[in-house]
Amino acid sequence: xxxxxxxxxxxxxxxxxxxxxxxxxxxxxxxxxxxxxxxxxxxxxxxxxxxxxxxxxxxxxxx
Numbered sequence: 911x912x913x914x915x916x917x918x919x920x921x922x923x924x925x926x927x928x929x930x931x932x933x934x935x936x937x938x939x940x941x942x943x944x945x946x947x948x949x950x951x952x953x954x955x956x957x958x959x960x961x962x963x964x965x966x967x968x969x970x971x972x973x
Contacts, residue, residue: 930938 926938927935
């Protein structure tokens with residue numbers, strides 16, 4: 911995983927705690943979670959639209 915082990919992750923977490931404080935971490939986590947959810951939703955919508963376009967062009971080609 912990009913050469914990042916447990917000690918590096920702990921150091922990163924400590925730095926984040928120092929910068930943002932413990933009170934902001936839940937808000938940051940929720941924001942990141944919402945962003946990931948929206949990204950997955952948008953990519954699945956694009957894939958569905960592309961599949962529909964392919965079916966409309968050639969309905970006998972179903973993959």
